[in-house]
Amino acid sequence: MLATMEIVDTLDKSEALGQMVLESDVMQNFYRAKELMENDPKAQKLIHYFMGIKDSYDEVERFGRYHPDYSKIMKEIRVAKREMDMHETVAAYKMAETNLQNLLDEISQLVAFSVSDKVKVPLDGAALTDGGCGCGSGSSGCGCQVS
16 A cells, blocks of 8 residues: 555654653553552552452352352452552552543544544443453443443
8 A cells, every 4th residue: 555645644643642642641640650559569469469369269250159169259359359459559550540541532532533423432441341342333232332
């Protein structure tokens, strides 16, 4: 495919938009929160503990209620997740992550609607999750949201 001036211009604008996102306050807050969480020994301990229990949970999930440790593991994982999520640096990281996702969703919507207001845009990172197919149809069998 031959590069036309329109394509080159679009690529330049895309690169500039990407650079603006990287330099935004939202992205800087995300990086700061991530670094604080990664350097917090208590947060790392809670995360590793949760991940260990999650491995047990995955094993129990295969058999469901018929697994002998079902109730014990289910309770442990809920408690571990709550402890991890309520820790100050983990909570700040998750908030920064949500703010960044909201910014990226808003940008995606603006770009899509600049093409046509009929374009369907998955929100809340639906295109990146296992729960949604990212099709944007919003049908009952799909996790996508139509804006």
